[in-house]
Amino acid sequence: MSHLTLMAMNSINPWLALVIAGVLEVAWASGFKYVSLQRPLVSLAVGATMIASFFFLWLATQKLPIGTAYAIWTGIGAVGAASVGILLFGEPATAMRIVCIVLIVAGIVGLKLFSGAVA
Numbered sequence: 133m134s135h136l137t138l139m140a141m142n143s144i145n146p147w148l149a150l151v152i153a154g155v156l157e158v159a160w161a162s163g164f165k166y167v168s169l170q171r172p173l174v175s176l177a178v179g180a181t182m183i184a185s186f187f188f189l190w191l192a193t194q195k196l197p198i199g200t201a202y203a204i205w206t207g208i209g210a211v212g213a214a215s216v217g218i219l220l221f222g223e224p225a226t227a228m229r230i231v232c233i234v235l236i237v238a239g240i241v242g243l244k245l246f247s248g249a250v251a
Contacts, residue, residue, distance in 0.1 A: 146194065146196045146201075150189070150196065150201055153187075153188035153205050154209055156185035157206075158212030158216060159185075160179075160181040161212075162216040162217075162220075163181065189202075189205050204243055204244065207236050207237075207240040207243075208240065211237055211240070
């Protein structure tokens with residue numbers, strides 16, 4: 133393991149790493165709309181964002197329970213991607229979609245509150 137990786141593991145709060153991983157997941161998932169062979173730089177940027185997201189998820193899982201970290205990461209990604217779809221791509225914002233997004237957020241908050249991890 134490199135010195136930089138060890139330093140990152142010891143210095144970053146795992147919950148912050150998890151939030152960063154989730155935000156990066158929203159970015160790469162939303163970026164899929166623009167991936168194509170005609171846009172190699174965009175495609176590379178989406179790939180790099182994906183790798184960064186996985187790196188921060190890995191950092192978070194070094195101190196948080198894997199089930200909690202993974203569920204929160206995917207929850208942030210799902211809520212964020214759905215929100216980006218509604219706000220930027222004109223996807224429908226039906227009442228039931230909003231209710232489901234709120235339920236995912238409630239699950240994320242509940243997992244954070246009751247994870248048992250104090251880090």
